[in-house]
Amino acid sequence: MKRDYYDILGVTKSASEDELKKAYRRCAMKYHPDRNPGDKAAEEAFKECKEAYEVLSEPAKRRAYDQHGHAAFERGGGGHGGADFGDIFGDIFGDIFGGGRGGRQQARRGSDLRYVIELDLEEAVFGVERKIDVPTLVGCVECKGTGSEDGKTETCGTCRGQGRVRMQQGIFSVQQVCPHCAGAGKRVSNPCKSCRGQGRVEDEKTLEVKIPGGVDNGDRIRLAGEGEAGPAGAPAGDLYVEVRVREHAIFQRDGDDLYCELPIRLSQAALGADIEVPTLEGEVIVKVPAETQTGKQFRLRGKGVKSVRSHAPGDLLCRVVVETPVNLTRRQREILQEFEGTFEGDNAAAHSPRSSTFLDGVKAFWNRVVS
Missing domain, CATH: 2.10.230.10 (Heat shock protein DnaJ, cysteine-rich domain)
Incomplete structure (x- = not known):
C-alpha cells in the first residue's frame, strides 16, 4: 500500500507551497543517490519524495489527491514513480538556478x-x-x-x-x-x-x-x-x-455596502420629516420618524454596490446627525428662548431621556467615589 504523500514529505495537509518545496528539498538531499551510492532503500525513498512533490506541488493534482487519495491517479497507467535524477535540481531549485522540468529550457518570458x-x-x-x-x-x-x-x-x-x-x-x-x-x-x-x-x-x-x-x-x-x-x-x-x-465627498464604502451621514435640523428630528437622500442611482425619500436621535441608522436595501463577483447588491446605511442651528436671526433666538423656557420644572427630564440617564449615571459615580 502506498504511503500518504503528506507523510512522505513530513508536512500537514494545510502546508503552503513554500513549505512543500522546503520539505521536498530536505527529502531530496537526504535520499539522493549521489549521497547514498548503492543504497536501494534510499533510492526508493527518493522516488517516493519526488512522486509526492509532483502531485502536491500542482494545485489541480493536489485537490484531486485530497479528495480521492491515490485512486485519483490510478487510471490511465500514468504513474509518477520514475525519477530523473539528473533533473531533480531543476525541479526543486528552479527558482534559484533557473532550471526547468524536462527538455530544453525555454527562453525567459518578459516580466509582468x-x-x-x-x-x-x-x-x-x-x-x-x-x-x-x-x-x-x-x-x-x-x-x-x-x-x-x-x-x-x-x-x-x-x-x-x-x-x-x-x-x-x-x-x-x-x-x-x-x-x-x-x-x-x-x-x-x-x-x-x-x-x-x-x-x-x-x-x-x-x-x-x-x-x-x-x-x-x-x-x-x-x-x-x-x-x-x-x-x-x-x-x-x-x-x-x-x-x-478615490475618497468620495458623501459615501464611504465597506465591501458592498455604502455609508453616509444624514444631517437633519432639530425641528425635523423632533417632529419627523421626509428627507431626500442621495444614492448612486438618484435621490430617494427617507421617512424620519418624530423624536429621532443622532446616531439613528436607516438601511436602504439594494442601494449599495453590486458585487463584481456575486452580482448581489449591497445596502446604503444612513446615519442621522442632528445639527445645531447657526446664524440665527433675532426672531429665531426669541423662539428658541421661549421653547427652552418650557423645559423648566419637574417635567424637564421627560423630554430629554439621554440627558436624564447621563445625569443619573454621574450622580451614581460621585456617590461611589465619596463613599
Whole structure:
C-alpha cells in the first residue's frame, strides 16, 4: 500500500507551497543517490519524495489527491514513480538556478508589469473603459523581435542548443540556464542595430482597459501578454492593472455596502420629516420618524454596490446627525428662548431621556467615589 504523500514529505495537509518545496528539498538531499551510492532503500525513498512533490506541488493534482487519495491517479497507467535524477535540481531549485522540468529550457518570458489606475467611486461601482499609457519594453519592429539583423541564428556554442548548462558542485550536479543564450539554445550571429540584439526596445504602449462594475480597492485586472516583451522573441509577460478608488465627498464604502451621514435640523428630528437622500442611482425619500436621535441608522436595501463577483447588491446605511442651528436671526433666538423656557420644572427630564440617564449615571459615580 502506498504511503500518504503528506507523510512522505513530513508536512500537514494545510502546508503552503513554500513549505512543500522546503520539505521536498530536505527529502531530496537526504535520499539522493549521489549521497547514498548503492543504497536501494534510499533510492526508493527518493522516488517516493519526488512522486509526492509532483502531485502536491500542482494545485489541480493536489485537490484531486485530497479528495480521492491515490485512486485519483490510478487510471490511465500514468504513474509518477520514475525519477530523473539528473533533473531533480531543476525541479526543486528552479527558482534559484533557473532550471526547468524536462527538455530544453525555454527562453525567459518578459516580466509582468503592475499599473495603478485611480477611479472615482461611481466609476468603480458602474464600470468604465479607460485608455492607459504604459511605459514598457516592446518587440523591436526592425527585427520583428528576433534580435537578428538578417533573421539568422546559430546554435549556442556554450550549451550546444540545450538551453542549459551543467555545473558540478561537490557531489551534486546542478543544471542552470545558459548565461549566453538565456535558455533559448540559439544565438544571434548578426545583432539588430536598433535593439542591439535584444529583440525589444523601450517604448510606451497605449491600451484600452475595461473595468467591470463593482471593483474595489486592491482588485487587479490581468491583461495577458501585455507586459514586457520577452528577449529575442520570447513570450511577453502579463500586465496587472490594480484599482485605487478615490475618497468620495458623501459615501464611504465597506465591501458592498455604502455609508453616509444624514444631517437633519432639530425641528425635523423632533417632529419627523421626509428627507431626500442621495444614492448612486438618484435621490430617494427617507421617512424620519418624530423624536429621532443622532446616531439613528436607516438601511436602504439594494442601494449599495453590486458585487463584481456575486452580482448581489449591497445596502446604503444612513446615519442621522442632528445639527445645531447657526446664524440665527433675532426672531429665531426669541423662539428658541421661549421653547427652552418650557423645559423648566419637574417635567424637564421627560423630554430629554439621554440627558436624564447621563445625569443619573454621574450622580451614581460621585456617590461611589465619596463613599
